Amino acid sequence: MSLNKDFPLLKNDRILKVARGEKPDKLPVWVMRQAGRYLPEFQQYRKQHSFFEICQNPEYACEVTLMPLRRFELDAAIIFSDILVIPQALGMKVEMHAGVGPVLPTPLTVDQIETLTVNCAVKSLEYVGRAINLTRHKLEGKVPLFGFSGAPWTLMGYMIEGGGSKTYSQAKKWLYAFPSQSHALLKILTEVIIDYLVMQIEYGAQIVQVFDSNAEYLNKDLYSKFCLPYLKKISEDVRRKLKEKNIDPVPMVLFAKGGWYCLEEQADLGYEVLGIDWTVEPKFARNLLKDKKVTLQGNLDPTALYSPGLELKNSVEKMLEEFGSERYIVNLGHGIYPDGPIESVKILVDTVHNFNI
Amino acid sequence: MSLNKDFPLLKNDRILKVARGEKPDKLPVWVMRQAGRYLPEFQQYRKQHSFFEICQNPEYACEVTLMPLRRFELDAAIIFSDILVIPQALGMKVEMHAGVGPVLPTPLTVDQIETLTVNCAVKSLEYVGRAINLTRHKLEGKVPLFGFSGAPWTLMGYMIEGGGSKTYSQAKKWLYAFPSQSHALLKILTEVIIDYLVMQIEYGAQIVQVFDSNAEYLNKDLYSKFCLPYLKKISEDVRRKLKEKNIDPVPMVLFAKGGWYCLEEQADLGYEVLGIDWTVEPKFARNLLKDKKVTLQGNLDPTALYSPGLELKNSVEKMLEEFGSERYIVNLGHGIYPDGPIESVKILVDTVHNFNI
Numbered sequence: 143m144s145l146n147k148d149f150p151l152l153k154n155d156r157i158l159k160v161a162r163g164e165k166p167d168k169l170p171v172w173v174m175r176q177a178g179r180y181l182p183e184f185q186q187y188r189k190q191h192s193f194f195e196i197c198q199n200p201e202y203a204c205e206v207t208l209m210p211l212r213r214f215e216l217d218a219a220i221i222f223s224d225i226l227v228i229p230q231a232l233g234m235k236v237e238m239h240a241g242v243g244p245v246l247p248t249p250l251t252v253d254q255i256e257t258l259t260v261n262c263a264v265k266s267l268e269y270v271g272r273a274i275n276l277t278r279h280k281l282e283g284k285v286p287l288f289g290f291s292g293a294p295w296t297l298m299g300y301m302i303e304g305g306g307s308k309t310y311s312q313a314k315k316w317l318y319a320f321p322s323q324s325h326a327l328l329k330i331l332t333e334v335i336i337d338y339l340v341m342q343i344e345y346g347a348q349i350v351q352v353f354d355s356n357a358e359y360l361n362k363d364l365y366s367k368f369c370l371p372y373l374k375k376i377s378e379d380v381r382r383k384l385k386e387k388n389i390d391p392v393p394m395v396l397f398a399k400g401g402w403y404c405l406e407e408q409a410d411l412g413y414e415v416l417g418i419d420w421t422v423e424p425k426f427a428r429n430l431l432k433d434k435k436v437t438l439q440g441n442l443d444p445t446a447l448y449s450p451g452l453e454l455k456n457s458v459e460k461m462l463e464e465f466g467s468e469r470y471i472v473n474l475g476h477g478i479y480p481d482g483p484i485e486s487v488k489i490l491v492d493t494v495h496n497f498n499i
Numbered sequence: 500m501s502l503n504k505d506f507p508l509l510k511n512d513r514i515l516k517v518a519r520g521e522k523p524d525k526l527p528v529w530v531m532r533q534a535g536r537y538l539p540e541f542q543q544y545r546k547q548h549s550f551f552e553i554c555q556n557p558e559y560a561c562e563v564t565l566m567p568l569r570r571f572e573l574d575a576a577i578i579f580s581d582i583l584v585i586p587q588a589l590g591m592k593v594e595m596h597a598g599v600g601p602v603l604p605t606p607l608t609v610d611q612i613e614t615l616t617v618n619c620a621v622k623s624l625e626y627v628g629r630a631i632n633l634t635r636h637k638l639e640g641k642v643p644l645f646g647f648s649g650a651p652w653t654l655m656g657y658m659i660e661g662g663g664s665k666t667y668s669q670a671k672k673w674l675y676a677f678p679s680q681s682h683a684l685l686k687i688l689t690e691v692i693i694d695y696l697v698m699q700i701e702y703g704a705q706i707v708q709v710f711d712s713n714a715e716y717l718n719k720d721l722y723s724k725f726c727l728p729y730l731k732k733i734s735e736d737v738r739r740k741l742k743e744k745n746i747d748p749v750p751m752v753l754f755a756k757g758g759w760y761c762l763e764e765q766a767d768l769g770y771e772v773l774g775i776d777w778t779v780e781p782k783f784a785r786n787l788l789k790d791k792k793v794t795l796q797g798n799l800d801p802t803a804l805y806s807p808g809l810e811l812k813n814s815v816e817k818m819l820e821e822f823g824s825e826r827y828i829v830n831l832g833h834g835i836y837p838d839g840p841i842e843s844v845k846i847l848v849d850t851v852h853n854f855n856i
Binding site for chain 2: 306308309311314315317318319358360361362364400402403420421422423426443444445446448449450453476479481
């Protein structure tokens with residue numbers, strides 16, 4: 143399969159403008175996990191293809207990525223994939239269990255770090271690049287395409303716990319009891335993430351997001367030791383490597399869910415956009431970051447989508463007023479849940495686009 | 500079984516003093532879930548008795564409550580029980596599944612609120628009072644005895660989800676889609692909690708804690724609507740009812756885990772002590788509450804107990820210095836995990852008691 147980098151002209155650059163601090167015509171809006179189980183056409187598709195089969199087949203991943211764009215006037219697409227493709231590429235088995243989520247049947251132990259297949263990891267993830275490239279063409283310039291990766295700590299959490307966890311106490315145990323091994327693992331993950339993001343951008347991603355979904359289990363002390371330095375290295379090295387390859391830089395988004403306790407420090411890591419969850423009030427974030435040049439993204443509670451239509455509209459308008467229309471990308475504060483009502487996504491998008499800025 | 504309220508003289512009142520804002524000789528320390536699975540003698544006991552059998556039998560509950568006091572110089576005991584005894588008393592089935600946690604096999608639906616057996620609920624919980632009364636005697640005045648209850652929102656969460664949840668999205672759906680039914684349920688729970696706490700104090704509890712373990716899933720807006728008014732009613736009505744019964748008031752602790760976003764508002768609810776988790780830095784809390792008369796309780800990360808001894812000692816000392824020794828009760832920021840090392844609990848307690856205040 144040859145790689146065509148002669149992409150269609152981008153027609154809607156709202157989200158890129160806002161990420162760079164410029165003023166758009168309307169506020170941009172997209173939804174984390176917008177290509178997911180809340181869409182009946184996705185559920186139908188999943189009956190024929192397994193989760194990772196869709197991730198690994200560029201045609202399938204492209205088709206699923208485009209699904210929400212056909213329904214809603216979203217301002218971005220995000221490639222269908224999963225943060226756990228990196229542990230997979232490092233040689234770990236990852237299964238998707240219905241109703242449970244991801245399961246890694248053989249969790250990583252402290253003495254197994256050496257066994258991770260680091261060298262060929264990014265090469266083996268080329269299928270994500272191919273999916274991005276295909277989707278970028280199929281989008282016909284309608285909206286920008288997001289690439290993404292899990293953050294080092296979040297991936298480490300899944301790898302050690304063997305899946306999701308209510309406390310991540312086993313992964314956190316490493317941070318306290320095995321700090322040098324923790325740093326060794328985080329360093330490996332950081333290197334892979336850097337090359338993985340560069341590859342995604344090289345293949346056509348116009349903006350990338352780093353998901354630190356498990357930030358909420360740490361605190362400022364742990365996050366400063368085990369997360370901030372690696373997140374900074376990612377933003378710096380991605381830009382440096384792009385420059386070396388003569389590729390234009392793209393905006394980078396960091397979403398550290400539950401990371402309110404070090405939001406200020408996140409603003410100094412070199413990401414143009416910081417995602418925040420619904421526990422963070424807009425004025426808290428704006429006040430804390432008033433001297434920083436960052437765009438905020440978020441933060442509607444995903445369960446607010448269960449509200450009756452008029453109340454949802456009011457909640458969204460209140461949120462837009464509280465954030466203000468400068469440097470603001472509208473989104474949920476977490477991925478949409480599998481039973482999120484489709485009509486509510488339409489109300490969210492319409493309310494945002496009808497809002498005078 | 501007759502009820503003896505002629506209790507032994509209390510020898511260690513550090514925790515009660517600090518809750519009232521008085522200066523103790525040493526900082527008081529206790530550990531959430533201190534009578535639990537990390538103790539081999541508890542695990543041994545559980546081989547002979549089921550979880551709820553221990554809760555329901557005053558002799559068993561007393562024995563388990565005293566276990567950690569025999570090992571560590573803790574400054575409080577907390578009656579062995581579970582927050583889910585209230586849903587049980589309201590007629591719901593609650594099972595404890597090994598490695599999973601509590602399971603309510605028939606979750607509450609919106610049309611079933613009427614079926615909850617409200618009238619006899621507190622009467623059916625008298626076994627907790629009996630366990631408290633027995634333990635208060637068996638403690639021989641060594642340390643004060645905590646009673647406790649789940650908070651309305653936290654109990655509502657378990658009742659609707661049918662157990663623990665990573666998002667509590669079904670329970671939160673009620674808040675957005677069925678607000679009047681939510682208030683009806685929260686009102687029922689509030690009334691039961693009030694009488695339940697009064698009963699515990701009547702039977703001998705010397706301090707009580709309200710656990711709002713699921714605060715972290717909400718935000719300021721939801722917490723203001725669906726939690727704060729009920730928590731305030733609980734503190735007010737417990738005191739009023741105690742007065743009507745000519746019973747001395749006891750200090751009340753509120754621990755809203757993950758409730759950093761409304762910590763200031765929590766200080767106005769009438770609780771002498773506020774618990775905080777490890778994501779909240781001591782200086783953040785002290786600064787926010789500098790004009791409020793509240794004692795803080797917390798907030799060592801439970802996974803810090805996995806640190807090597809010297810590092811744990813340093814972490815604890817750093818925490819004590821950051822909180823300062825006024826109005827401070829030392830604890831973890833959440834319950835101790837089942838694999839929490841026993842020797843670390845000893846280091847925690849010794850470090851606190853050796854600290855010059």
